[in-house]
Amino acid sequence: MSLPCEQLDLLVIGAGPAGLCAAYEAAAVGCRVTIVDENDKAGGQLSKQIHRFFGSSHHGAGKRGIEIAEELFGDCLKLGVDVRLSSSVLGLFSNGEVMIDAPTQLCLVNPGAVIVATGASEKxxxxxxxxxxxxxxxxxxxxxxxxxxxxxxxxxxxxxxxxxxxxxxxxxxxxxxxxxxxxxxxxxxxxxxxxxxxxxxxxxxxxxxxxxxxxxxxxxxxxxxxxxxxxxxxxxxxxxxxxxAVGMSPLCDLAAMRDCRMVYEDALGGLVPWHGADMRTSQSPVYIAGDASGVEEASVAMEEGRIAGISAAEDLGSLNSGEAAERRAAIAKRLDELRAGPHSRGKLAAKERLYAR
Amino acid sequence: MAFNNFRILQHPVLGEKKNGKEVRIFLDGLPIHAVEGEPIAAALYAAGVRITRLSPHKKEPRGAFCMIGRCTECCMIVDGEPNVRTCRTMVRDGMRVETPRGWME
Amino acid sequence: MQGKTGSESWQEVWDKSVNGPRALIDCWQEIPCDPCQEACAQGSIVLSSGICAPPALHAETCNGCGKCVAICPGMAIFLVDRSIGSGLARVTVPYEMRDEIRLGGEAWAVDGEGNYLAEGRITRVSGAGRPGRTMLLTIEVPEEWALKVRGVRGRRKLLEEPEEVEAIEAVEDFAFCRCEEIDYSRLREIITQGEFRSLPALRRFSRAGLGYCQGRFCQSILRSQFLADCPEEDREVESFRVRAPVRPVKLSRLGGEDG
Missing domain, CATH: 3.50.50.60 (FAD/NAD(P)-binding domain)
Structure with missing residues (x-):
């Protein structure tokens, strides 16, 4: 069997809050971005959330999840992000290739960078x-x-x-x-x-x-x-x-398959790929964001997605390192605010342990 | 079989349900109304059918558990093909869905 | 301008509400959330530090517009208005339920536990018939309930208490691995008698997690059971190895055929 292999710049796996925000940030600085999602609609878990969300204006707070999903998706489309729905990623291989089960055919892509934003599943x-x-x-x-x-x-x-x-x-x-x-x-x-x-x-x-x-x-x-x-x-x-409703665990088997170093953190829902505050995993150029990097709120997923998008754009040469660091710092400040409450204490501590490892 | 028993036609946040195109699928030979664009498992729930298969060894009834294609409890025989995840497979007019009954098939 | 948080502000709301509606904020946990502050054109709602600070209300400047009530994701803001006098108060609550509640009709005012407080007339309805909007319902109740009302209901029947039954003695056995139907008792026997130090070894021996779902569904409960029965094991017990395909796919498709 030999499949033609398509060259891509940045591939984002998962069109939920993290994936859409990652794609937006990278596309905004000129990256050519492709998002794949196994569902027939973008939005991830936001598409079934009909309640209004916490957070600040950076996260669409006060709006319903379904509205936020539409806005984030619309923003990506405006920037020309290539969105491929009903497409499941079957494997992330060590040679950098990614196998996708797309509606019409099975295909292989070879992206310059991969952001894994595959969310979580219920325990x-x-x-x-x-x-x-x-x-x-x-x-x-x-x-x-x-x-x-x-x-x-x-x-x-x-x-x-x-x-x-x-x-x-x-x-x-x-x-x-x-x-x-x-x-x-x-x-x-x-x-x-x-x-x-x-x-x-x-x-x-x-x-x-x-x-x-x-x-x-x-x-x-x-x-x-x-x-x-x-x-x-x-x-x-x-x-x-x-x-x-007994908790969620990160869906990060693709990162594990790509030999990303995995760490068990109870507070984050279980096994997560090790990552730094810049959302880089132990395997370059693989990034992680959102619930796949530890189960938290959708607002946190959005901010982590943005950071992952910026880091990937930096590594692909679309953003110089000074500018990338500056943007990440601004977002990190908002993340600190989101995680400042007592409900996030355990998760924040777990994330900090992770960053330091 | 009542069509609308479990369908949410009015919703305080989502409003009135837009009418999708009605199709007919067959569950073990019996006709069931479904709406285009919905997965088989959802159409079965709408018709009040909760059993998707009998377990292979003990023949215990099982039903859709995760609705996102991971648990495989909703696997049925669709148009002759076994092990089809019905929560991720959309209905098509005339589709024939059969309930797996253990290894004895 | 210094507002007050939580129940501290309620006394002020009670006092000022003789002049017209004032916001009653029942939000005192540190939640990362600020739309109420953003929505208030009067600047009467202030989060003192960062978005996790509980909102503080300045009852003097609050004009009772209700924008915060409609946007609060926790549905935790209400309006209290004692300006109508004669021992009555009007309370406005956010509403997204299914009961048919009509302007001029009667409804129940309930407290935070859903207990009936009083029957009252609905004097204002806004946002009705507009999907996506949060309705605001205003109900007229005796003044003494003004700070207690948290919800409005049609006269829906109350739930009956669950029946108390005899305690069951023996734990019934059940399939722990749903695909392969490995019983709970059998799995625990294998865990406690075996020398397994990893989930993959346990999986291979017991067959739990080797069915159609390939352990994608059951790995986390298998891990919990393993750790519960072998508490001395390291938390970083080895996980199942992930192999492609991570989603089921027909081999014929891998071979390039359609379908």
């Missing part, structure tokens, strides 16, 4: 009954309701009181489902109080200090048993959907 829990139809990731339910506009069921129990669990609970209500509760083993709400407030004022109880025992049903989920950790009492919830 799961294994427990009795977790294989029943109706048990699913919270993100899966969110994809169904907000993108396909289809309810996965009518009565939902949510596991996990982090921001994802709280936001998806709210969005399930908006979609017309009944949410019978949010369950968490922790003794306090894991997400932001304001998100919890939105859910609780709709009358959804949050059961803290409770753990999942089992999911039951014959051909699909019918009920869920949950135990109060302190006194061992068991509650039975009737539900046809059980959503698991």
């Amino acid at each position: 799961s829990l294994a427990f009795p009954g977790w294989t029943l139809p109706g048990v699913m990731g919270a993100g899966a339910a969110q994809t169904l309701i907000n993108i396909h506009r289809i309810l996965p069921g009518s009565r939902v129990l949510m596991v996990g009181s982090g921001n994802v669990g709280l936001i998806v609970s709210y969005q399930l209500l908006q979609a017309g489902a009944e949410v019978v509760g949010v369950v968490d083993t922790a003794g306090s709400i894991s997400g932001y109080q304001v998100h919890a407030g939105r859910v609780r004022r709709e009358g959804i109880p949050v059961y803290l200090g409770h753990r999942l025992l089992s999911a039951r049903g014959s051909t699909g989920l019918e009920e869920v048993l949950v135990e109060a950790i302190e006194d061992g009492t068991v509650k039975r919830f009737e539900a046809d959907v059980l959503c698991l």
Whole structure:
């Protein structure tokens, strides 16, 4: 088998917040940029986020995720970024070539630099009954309701009181489902109080200090048993959907495959490619950005994407090193602000450990 | 089978659902209404179908879990081809979808 | 100009709201977020240092325009207006739910836990029928609830409490690896009796993670179980080796055929 190999300047893998921002920054200084994404729409996780986002004006704060996705995508198109959707990257090889499963054919490209901005995937829990139809990731339910506009069921129990669990609970209500509760083993709400407030004022109880025992049903989920950790009492919830919102892990197998040095950081969601504050990995010219470099907020992903775009542009000769350093410093300052709150403390510490390694 | 039971026609943020072109797919021979541009797994949910396959050994029912093509729980037989991830494969008019029933096929 | 944060500002809001609507900000965690400050044309909302500082309100200059209410991503800003007198207050809340709430109709005012506070008349509705906009609903309630109202609902039925049941004794077994159907009990037996120091070795021996998903889905839970049963192992336990293709693809396609 021999495939023709296309020469590219900068290839960005993933058209989510990190990838789009990376592409924009690099294209803005004259790089020829190509983005590939396996979905048929750009925006990554933003395309299913219908709530307004935190952050500042640099991150589209106050706008909904879907609006931010459109803006970032539009900005890239204006700069002539070559966007290839429905195209999955199958491999990143040590000779620098990248194999892409594009809609019409399989193809090989050889880019001068690669930014891996592949995002994250949902973690799961294994427990009795977790294989029943109706048990699913919270993100899966969110994809169904907000993108396909289809309810996965009518009565939902949510596991996990982090921001994802709280936001998806709210969005399930908006979609017309009944949410019978949010369950968490922790003794306090894991997400932001304001998100919890939105859910609780709709009358959804949050059961803290409770753990999942089992999911039951014959051909699909019918009920869920949950135990109060302190006194061992068991509650039975009737539900046809059980959503698991128990964290995300970085999707960085492409970087691992390219022999980037990998580091395990619990606070960042698991294994991440080592990288510096300039988003360079241990393998040149491979860069990492967004959730693939450690799971954080979309606003952080945007800023990291911008930094990766600038570093790649510098290495491709489109930006001199003084100018690149100056731009990175301005963004790093905003990143520091985004990570200044107590919720980011663990992640910030993990990132700093990583940079120093 | 009710067409709209699980479809979200009105939404407080997303507004009214734009009508896509209606197509018909066949699940184990039975017709199901679907809308062009949606993946098979979503169309099945809309029709109230949650089982995508029976597990190979124990023949336990399984359903779509991740909706992003990683868990492979939604794999079905589509137009005769086995192991098709239905969460990432769009419906086409006349498509024949079959539920895998373990290794016994 | 120095505003006050959180509940400190509420007393001031209560006092000033006799002159008209004032913003009640229920946001006291350090969240990286500043649209309320950006939206306020009066300059009445100030974040003292950086975007993580909780917003401080200057109730004297707030004109109750409601722009901050509509844009707040946490839906944590409300308006309180006691200018109508006769023991009543008007509270404005952001609203993005499905209940049919009409101008002039009656609805429930609820507190932060969703508890019923009072039934009240809806005196103002803005942003209705415009998808993407956050609706602002104003409800008239007895004055004593003015600082407590956090939501408005149609008379939706309240959830019934979950039933308490007998504790179940034995842990039921279940498939840990969904593809290959390796039972939880079997996997733990392998982990605790084996001498595995890496996930790849555990995978090869147990077959967990060797099914169709190729461990892409289950690696993280397999790792957690491995570390839970072998807590002495180093956290940096070796991971599955990543090989192409990282997404399923038909061999015929690799061979250059279509399909």
